[in-house]
Amino acid sequence: MRIKKRAATVALLTAATVVLAGCASGSTTQDGGDAAACAPSDGKVDLTFTTWIPGIEEVVKIWNDENPDIQVKVQTGPNGNGGTYQNFFNQLKAGNAPDLGQIEYDALPNFRVQDGLTNLASCAGVLDAQDNFVDWTWGQVNFGEEDAVYAVPQDAGPMAMFYRADLFAANNIAIPTTWEEFAVAAEAVRATGGYITNFSQSDINQFAGFVWQAGGTWFENDGDNWTVDLTSPESVKVANYWQDLIDRDLVSTNPPWTDEWNNAYNTGSDWTWNSAAWGANSIVSGAPDTAGNWSVALSPQWADGESAAGNWGGSSTAVFKGSEHPYEAAQFALWLNTSDEALTMLNKSANLYPAAKSGLELPALKEGVEFYGGQAIYDVFAEASAQVSPDFIWGPTMTQVYNDTSDGFKGAVTGNGTLTDALTSAQQSTIDALQAQSIPVNK
Amino acid sequence: MSTLSTVTSTTVGKSARSIRSRQGKTPRAQRESPFARVSAMVVMGVFTLYFLVPIWWLVVAASKNRSQFNSTNPLWFADFSLFENMANLVAYRDGVYLKWMLNSALYAGGGALVGTLIAGMCGYALAKYNFPGRELIFNVVLGGVLVPATALALPLFLIFSQISLTNTFWSVFLPSLVSPFGVYLARIYASASVPDELIEAARLDGAGELRTFFTVSVRMMVPALVTVFLFQFVAIWNNFFLPLIMLRDETLFPVTLGLYAWNSQVNQIPVLRDYVLIGALLSIIPLIIIFLLLQRFWRNGLSAGSVK
Numbered sequence: 164m165r166i167k168k169r170a171a172t173v174a175l176l177t178a179a180t181v182v183l184a185g186c187a188s189g190s191t192t193q194d195g196g197d198a199a200a201c202a203p204s205d206g207k208v209d210l211t212f213t214t215w216i217p218g219i220e221e222v223v224k225i226w227n228d229e230n231p232d233i234q235v236k237v238q239t240g241p242n243g244n245g246g247t248y249q250n251f252f253n254q255l256k257a258g259n260a261p262d263l264g265q266i267e268y269d270a271l272p273n274f275r276v277q278d279g280l281t282n283l284a285s286c287a288g289v290l291d292a293q294d295n296f297v298d299w300t301w302g303q304v305n306f307g308e309e310d311a312v313y314a315v316p317q318d319a320g321p322m323a324m325f326y327r328a329d330l331f332a333a334n335n336i337a338i339p340t341t342w343e344e345f346a347v348a349a350e351a352v353r354a355t356g357g358y359i360t361n362f363s364q365s366d367i368n369q370f371a372g373f374v375w376q377a378g379g380t381w382f383e384n385d386g387d388n389w390t391v392d393l394t395s396p397e398s399v400k401v402a403n404y405w406q407d408l409i410d411r412d413l414v415s416t417n418p419p420w421t422d423e424w425n426n427a428y429n430t431g432s433d434w435t436w437n438s439a440a441w442g443a444n445s446i447v448s449g450a451p452d453t454a455g456n457w458s459v460a461l462s463p464q465w466a467d468g469e470s471a472a473g474n475w476g477g478s479s480t481a482v483f484k485g486s487e488h489p490y491e492a493a494q495f496a497l498w499l500n501t502s503d504e505a506l507t508m509l510n511k512s513a514n515l516y517p518a519a520k521s522g523l524e525l526p527a528l529k530e531g532v533e534f535y536g537g538q539a540i541y542d543v544f545a546e547a548s549a550q551v552s553p554d555f556i557w558g559p560t561m562t563q564v565y566n567d568t569s570d571g572f573k574g575a576v577t578g579n580g581t582l583t584d585a586l587t588s589a590q591q592s593t594i595d596a597l598q599a600q601s602i603p604v605n606k
Numbered sequence: 607m608s609t610l611s612t613v614t615s616t617t618v619g620k621s622a623r624s625i626r627s628r629q630g631k632t633p634r635a636q637r638e639s640p641f642a643r644v645s646a647m648v649v650m651g652v653f654t655l656y657f658l659v660p661i662w663w664l665v666v667a668a669s670k671n672r673s674q675f676n677s678t679n680p681l682w683f684a685d686f687s688l689f690e691n692m693a694n695l696v697a698y699r700d701g702v703y704l705k706w707m708l709n710s711a712l713y714a715g716g717g718a719l720v721g722t723l724i725a726g727m728c729g730y731a732l733a734k735y736n737f738p739g740r741e742l743i744f745n746v747v748l749g750g751v752l753v754p755a756t757a758l759a760l761p762l763f764l765i766f767s768q769i770s771l772t773n774t775f776w777s778v779f780l781p782s783l784v785s786p787f788g789v790y791l792a793r794i795y796a797s798a799s800v801p802d803e804l805i806e807a808a809r810l811d812g813a814g815e816l817r818t819f820f821t822v823s824v825r826m827m828v829p830a831l832v833t834v835f836l837f838q839f840v841a842i843w844n845n846f847f848l849p850l851i852m853l854r855d856e857t858l859f860p861v862t863l864g865l866y867a868w869n870s871q872v873n874q875i876p877v878l879r880d881y882v883l884i885g886a887l888l889s890i891i892p893l894i895i896i897f898l899l900l901q902r903f904w905r906n907g908l909s910a911g912s913v914k
Contacts, residue, residue, distance in 0.1 A: 213854060215867065217699075217875055238773070238854035241863075246850050246869035253760065257767035261854070399826030419875060425676045449814060451673040481741055514874055 166382055197334060201286040201489050204421075206232070208491045213238040214265035214480075217248060219510030222505050226498060233491045243267055243478075244562060251589065255279045255483065260581050262486040263496060267302040267478040269368060269557040270313060272382075274481065276559040276602055280313040283483040285321035286493035289315070289596030295501050299553040300518040306556070315496040316518035318509075320476035321437030321547035322372050324444060326456040327434045328356070328536065336529045338460055342404060345463045349413040358415040361427060362405055364572040366419050367565040369438070373401045374402055375555040377465055382558035387602045388556060389558065393568070393590040394583075400465075402582035409576060425449035439475040440516035440544040448532050455533070459540040461547060472547035472557070477518065515545065523548060560596045567592045661890075668887040672880055691872050691884040698883065703885055705857055708721040710843055711892065712775075713860055718780030718838035725785045725838075729792020730823055734805060744793065750786030756847045763851045777852040777859070780844045788834035795830035832903035836896065843893060861889045 212223065212235050223235050237259060237294045240247040248270055254260040255277070266274060271506060274280050293301050299556040300316035318331060331338055334355050339345035349359040363369055371381060379397025383390040392398070408414045415433055417424040427433040428450040436442060452571050464474055482489050499505050506522040509515040515521060528541040571585020597604040638646075640804040659681075666681060670690040695703050732744050762781055766772045808818040824831070838852045849863045859867070867883050872879040 211854075215871065217868075217871060217878070239856045239867065241850070241867040242870040245866070250851060250854075253763055254767075257764050257772075259767050259770075259772065422676060422680070429676055444874055444876060448672065448872075448879070449676060452677055575899060 165580050174247065176331045181493075192309060196469075201493070203346060203490045204488050208488045210235045210263060210488060210492055210495060210497070211238055211261035212236065212263040212480075213247065213261045214239055214252070215242045215245075216509065216513045216515070218267065219509070221512070222499065222508045225504060225508075226495060230495075233495060243270055248273075251279065251483070252277065253549050260483040260485055262276045262482060262488060264330075264483055264493045265317070265478050266314060267476065268300075269371075269561045270555050271303065271479060272384075272559045273327065273483070273561065275313055275461070277602075278336065279484050280426070281313045281316070281484055281486055281489045282310075282491075283482055283489060283493045283496075285468065286490050288497060289493050292497055292501065295513075295519050295521065297518055297520055297548050299474070299551045300477070301556075302553040303477075303557075307438075308386070313482075314479035315493070315500050317478050317480050318476075318515040319518045319548060319551075320372075320441055320516065321472050321544050321551055322376065322437055322462055322473040323474050323543050323547045324460050324462050325436045325438060325442065325453055325457055327431065327453070327456055328462060329456040330355075330431060330434055337475070339463045340461075341461045341467055342465055345402075346405075346408060347368045349408060350411075353413050356434050357431065358413065360414055361419070361424060361433050361438065362409055362414045362416050363419040363552070364416060365569045365575045366475075367568045367572070368570075369475050370401070370568070372439070372475040372553075373405075373437070374398045374473075375552060376471050377401050377471035378471065378552060378554075381554045381564070382556045388605050389597060390605045391590055391593045391597070392556065393586045393593065394565070398586055399583055402586055406575065406582045409582075412565055429453060440541065440548075441476060441514055443532070443535070443540060444514050451557060456539055457535050459535060459542060459543045460552075470550050471552065472550040474551045477516075479518075491595050516541075556596075558593065559602055560593060560600070563594050563596045564589060616629070620882075623797070658696070664883065664887050668884040672876065674732040675879070675883075687786045691880055694890075695881050695884050698881055701886075702856060703864065704863070706859050707889065708857060709864070709893075710860040710889070712720055713778055713782060713849075714842040715840045717779055717842045719834050719836045720782045721785045721842075722788060722831055722835040724783060725788030725834050726792045726818065726824065728789045729794075730819060730827070731787070731798045732793045733796035734800065734802070734823075738893070744789075746791045750784075751790060755781075755841070755845065759848045759851045762848065766852065772852055773854045773858070774860060777843075778849050778858075781848060782838075782845065785834060785838050785841075788827060788838060791830055791834055792827065796827055797862075798832075801824045802904050836900050839896060840893065861885070865889065 183530045187438045192571055202226060210233065214237065219236050223237050227234050239423040240250060242438065243266065243330065247264075250264075251260060251264055251274070260279070268563045271280075290310075293317070296316050297319060300319055304314040304316055305311045306313065330352075334351070336351045338346050345359065345427070352359040370442060374381065374395075374397055377397040377400060379392070379401075381391070381393050381395075381398065382394060405414070418426055418432075419429045428436070428446065429452050431453065432592070436446065438445070443459075444454075462542055464471065480499060482492040482496065486492055499509075500517070501519045501521065503525065506515075506519060507516045507527060510517065510522075510527055512523060516528075517525070522528075523541075523545040528545070529539060531539045532541075547585070567589040568585055571580060571588055575585055594604055594606060631665070660797075663680060663722060665682055666867075668685050668691060670678065670684050671691070673685045674684040732740060732747075763772060766777045771777050804822060804826075805818055807821050813821070843860075844862065845860075846862045848865065849860050849867070853859055853863065856864070864883050868878045869882045869883070871883065892911075
């Protein structure tokens with residue numbers, strides 16, 4: 164209870180500071196940063212790294228032991244939207260930002276627009292590292308710019324479908340491979356008294372993952388202007404699809420991450436969850452009674468024979484503007500996110516699903532998982548990871564987009580308007596929000 | 607919480623009286639009618655439940671292991687693993703939780719102690735000395751009561767950045783020393799309860815102003831000072847936003863910020879949910895203890911302030 168109140172305070176204060184940030188963004192520049200100056204420093208270098216990954220200290224300790232001249236100090240805090248992003252902006256304003264920071268992909272454009280990131284393209288080895296990462300993750304950190312790398316990808320959330328293998332088998336329902344089949348199966352599941360899945364009214368980035376899979380994007384940036392595209396044909400297609408399931412009472416609409424929601428899965432009332440690789444642990448913790456009954460399959464497709472996947476979540480390691488040692492910081496970021504030993508430890512301590520190609524082959528991600536009936540579920544996610552489109556772009560005001568869309572979705576699940584209405588209204592409020600921050604936007 | 611229940615009981619008392627006066631037929635209405643008593647008890651009972659159920663839930667939840675947390679009745683015990691959970695919490699990450707509790711105790715205890723001293727001296731000076739600008743200073747301090755602490759956190763961060771004091775013990779401790787409400791209460795109380803004659807007598811006996819304050823006046827101001835201390839202690843203990851903005855180093859976190867940081871991770875690291883629950887339960891114990899010990903003073907101090 165107390166924590167919820169605090170979250171509200173943070174939200175309120177964040178809103179207040181967004182206004183402040185809005186005033187400051189008049190001085191925002193869109194140039195490519197000073198890509199020229201990335202040379203090694205002389206002597207011993209101390210770096211600070213802010214991240215909220217528990218247990219990352221042990222990983223950093225390995226680096227510190229091996230690199231006596233580049234010592235990294237870990238700083239921590241709540242997760243990004245829980246306050247750490249706002250802290251980054253405050254620190255950038257005060258000129259004491261850490262050298263490195265963890266930033267999720269959907270928050271990177273915000274830092275880019277506020278000119279808070281160092282372009283690492285001229286740092287030795289950074290551009291060459293592109294081939295080490297799953298293709299689409301690189302697009303998330305260079306924003307499609309030439310000779311630009313604003314962060315090193317860390318983890319990813321390729322999406323697949325978790326499903327109750329036992330229930331599908333017992334009721335003789337085929338595992339849907341297309342969204343059309345999914346809707347048909349939903350009727351069959353409903354006939355047994357359950358729901359095929361839960362439509363989340365507030366996980367807007369899950370919905371974005373669906374749009375991503377359908378080949379859409381919510382934003383575009385031509386280098387000067389942003390285009391907001393929440394109502395793209397793909398987006399509307401996805402919205403109409405789910406609206407239909409909601410209207411026919413074929414999906415449950417519990418608020419996500421609540422006891423109610425956990426309970427629906429734990430008692431077998433909800434049968435599938437289209438989620439990211441990291442979701443595997445959420446089911447383990449939320450629905451412990453269903454151990455052994457789950458399996459994972461690739462997401463249903465929009466057309467037979469297609470192979471596309473969406474993505475939900477994932478983060479990067481960025482070097483902030485003002486860091487005096489971008490070269491050393493970049494070396495550390497590359498090591499942290501590509502070396503097998505670091506990726507193995509991060510996967511173990513924080514369940515991170517790597518963005519590095521080599522990371523997908525880690526022994527720990529090849530094993531069968533007991534909770535999922537011994538299935539090697541991460542093989543499915545590795546396959547999905549390769550199918551994620553590189554074309555999805557996040558906007559600079561995602562917190563606002565999530566909030567506004569979520570407001571509309573909450574109405575839609577209670578019969579107040581539709582999901583498409585929510586997107587239309589969020590489209591306008593997003594354009595307004597960008598303009599309020601003096602970010603150039605096409606109307 | 608206590609304020610609210612006081613308010614409730616007064617309103618109930620009033621309505622009971624008005625019911626009686628409307629009936630107007632009982633000449634010797636020394637005692638409340640059974641109906642009024644029952645309804646008062648019912649209203650208070652409902653409010654007590656309202657406040658206690660979440661705590662009860664927390665106690666029950668903290669005593670369960672993870673698999674039972676979702677699958678058993680949230681308001682009744684399953685297997686009792688409270689002490690096991692405690693041991694796990696304390697062992698997690700080399701006992702970082704204990705460090706947080708200690709930090710909270712330092713911020714809240716030290717801050718409240720020094721803050722009370724400053725507020726007491728300031729209020730006493732404003733009450734007992736005549737000097738130009740006295741009312742102005744008092745009004746400025748009163749204005750400070752109206753500014754929520756959270757609104758000051760960001761400016762404080764920028765100021766502390768200038769002197770490179772962010773992410774230090776002092777960045778949370780120093781702002782915690784200031785208590786405009788404490789100054790207000792101390793002034794009101796001092797002018798009501800410390801007679802000028804007594805101060806005169808002390809001066810005649812040759813005591814300096816400081817000595818007079820500490821040996822004579824402070825003793826008479828104790829109820830007010832305890833109230834200020836309690837207010838300040840609770841405010842600092844619960845202050846979350848300032849540490850959130852100021853601190854990066856986990857070993858400096860107060861328990862509120864530490865638990866919040868953990869709680870923001872529970873979707874990814876399920877084990878943290880257990881720690882947040884048991885940690886939240888343990889973190890309210892010091893507040894309960896200090897309230898039980900000092901509530902007598904607290905009540906006196908409050909009413910003293912309100913009469914004037």
